Amino acid sequence: MCSRFLSIAVALLFATICAAHAAPLRICADPDNLPFSNRAEQGFDNRIAILIAHELRREPQFVWARSRRGFLREQFDKGACDLLMGVPQGMRGVASSSPYYRSSYVFVTPARTHVQITRFDDPNLNSGRIGLQVLEEDYAPPSLPLIRYGHAGQLVGFDAFGQRSEDIVKAVADGRVACAVVWGPLAGYFAKRDHLPVTIAPVSGGADTSGVPLAYSMTIAVHRRDAELREQIDRAITSLQPRINAILARYSIPRDGDGKGGR
Template identity: 45%
Template sequence: MCSGSPDAFELKAVRRREANGRLVVAVVAFASLLFAVAADARELKVCADPNNMPFSNAAGQGFENKIAQIIAKELDARLSYTWWAQRRGFVRNTLKAGLCDLIPGTPANLEILRATAPYYRSTYVFVTRRDSPEITSFNDPRLRTLRIGVQLIGDDGANSPPAQALGRRGIVGHLVGYPVYGDYSAPNPPARIVEAVASGEIDVAVVWGPLAGYFAAKQKTPLRITPVTPRIDGPQLPMVYDISMGVRRGDDALRGEVDAALAKHKAEIDATLARYGVPRLDIGGSADR
């Protein structure tokens, strides 16, 4: 036997339809709100090289990728990338062209952009096999008889600061050049100079520290890395560089936000650099691994 009248059942049905209608309206309104929030969400657009470990790659495995994630999270922004091979004209064709707002890993004195405060300082290093004598200085007389690998910078094969330092001493007869860019069809082309030390192709290499520290640890042959001396060769040839992030000139608002994030997360960033084997120097110039 039914416990209610037909009118009661009709009233309940009407109320159910009204409740369902209100639910549909609420769901649509909530979905619209989510869409609006997503559309208005902040985006941190970064330009980076897609094949340049340990700094960055398209899979997000480089330490600059990891630090960019830290910055984006602090800014409550979605991280996106414009990938561009880091050749000559990189800043002009990316940041200045409006393709991104931030470039990690730029020298602090690069005038074409507005640099943040440095988040690490590194140095060129000598890379040698552990079963061979350690080289610590460009003034070591043994360099005159060793096969020395040097990095060549730029599409035109310009000399790196270590190559110039060796040239100033007349140490040129046994130099072997390794382009920083290398064969871009292969993964991690800058690693070739470190691999050449491990294989015995060359006796010693002079390599930018972050690259050397990362790839030296991956070789089957035990290698050592030693910061070069002198750290400033002559009046205008530094071997030590402060590394910052870069924004467009005039974008002081973003620069200030990134500076604050770098300072707030310094311990996390330092741990990231250490995990990738980046040789760092403190403000006083002493080594900090």
């Protein structure tokens, strides 16, 4: 009996030593991109990444890098970090976890107008300027249906990243644009944080008729060779999903589907 207890004690000690010496979990994150992440670790992806790291008994270590064009090639592919939060399911060049949430682009309209838009053929889009995020040099995906329905001349571009990313929602509230089409997590977060008098409604349907998606299941990317880490993250997401959902709710992230991640 003593021998059995001794064996258990040794096993526990070994597990403790292994956990203490586990490599930190390196997470690539943008230092200035709320509501997703910032250097003060105030974004919802910061908080979810920390939850997952602790579930894996590893210390989270953020590697700060701007999430702009060339990021995967210059940072992630060169091994600067182990994982990357907020990657659309199926993105090429990486291995994706199971989704931890799903969201869509949303229409943002001034609350004072009592107008709720959900479709690109809505006649309410025919008058006034329409705000749209700019990703690097290109408009965000909703530009395709907007242009097809004849609204090219009404489009006004806004920064999608950094300190000015909130401007597109504020522009709707103060009347600089008549409405906007915005990635849901950004619109929901800034509308609540700044108490903006706007109405938010998800774009109807999950994709444009051309096949370009307007709703995305968001995953955690790992290196394609790291199947073991991906499996560990999948198990962590399953275990932590209620806590992840609670974080998303605190940040007012609009979720598409049943609210249980992207599944």
